Amino acid sequence: MIPTLLKHEAIRTRGLLAVIAGAAVAVVGLGALLVIADWPGLSPLGLVVAIGAIAALAPVVQFALxxxxxxxxxRTTGFLTHALPIRGGTVYAAKAIWAVLMTLAALVLSAALIAVLHSANAVASGQDxxxxxxxxxxxxxxxTAVPAWMLVAGPLLVVALYAGWTLQLLLAASVGSEEPLNRRGxxxxxxVFALLYVATQALSxxxxxxxRYGIGASGDGIGVVPINVFDPAAADAAIMPLGFIPGILLLxxxxxxxxxxxxxxxxSLV
Structure with missing residues (x-):
């Protein structure tokens, strides 16, 4: 049943996703052309706008979905959704899987657009x-500098965090539509999203x-090092704390x- 529901989600949202992806490709493409043109003022502006479009792509997809x-x-079409002779949790599973998959697809497209922008910048500077x-x-x-396990864990962590943010947005939509909050439209x-933000900060x-550990310089490379983020002396340390990760994953x-x-x-529908 879930594959059928996923196909329905793909058909239903393909127009929305195509518009978002097309807009990102167009903006980055224009920015790349401006970078290659090497026009004073316009080329740096094109680069900044293109970088902004790439950075915003995945969050925009998450929010739109x-x-x-x-x-x-x-809302109005919710009556049709809940009229399906399918357990609600199954419908949610299909919608959540689709939203997460499209978030990951947005990350892949972002990586491709970064490659395009890099090539444009290389052409402008006469490099490969x-x-x-x-x-x-x-x-x-x-x-050379990073342990193998970290090279594997890093991308997996990025995927988990983006997937988690998508799932939290869906939670806000669902719980915010229960009685009595649904009366507020x-x-x-x-x-609910604001409360989730507060909970995220508290758990972090x-x-x-x-x-009290983080990722930072260790010997001749990068590794896990101790850090106390509440120590003022740690403010200038080039270390990424790890303590915030478990809370986000649990949430x-x-x-x-x-x-x-x-x-x-x-x-509860209104």
């Missing part, structure tokens, strides 16, 4: 425009207090459970 999820599940050459050089440098999900602070797992429960037991 969350709004679509809310509208198709709890092959992005794979630059990627190979980067990987060689990383392999779009305000319900906004309130707790994690930073308990897990994402809670989001899956709580949203599925909402679909199965607490649906």
């Amino acid at each position: 969350a709004v679509d999820y809310w509208r198709s599940s709890y 425009a092959n992005p794979f050459t630059a990627l190979a050089r980067l990987l060689d440098d990383l392999a 779009a305000g319900g999900p906004v309130i 602070l707790l994690g930073l207090a308990v897990i 994402s797992a809670f989001a899956v459970w709580r949203t599925a429960r909402s679909w199965n037991r607490r649906v």
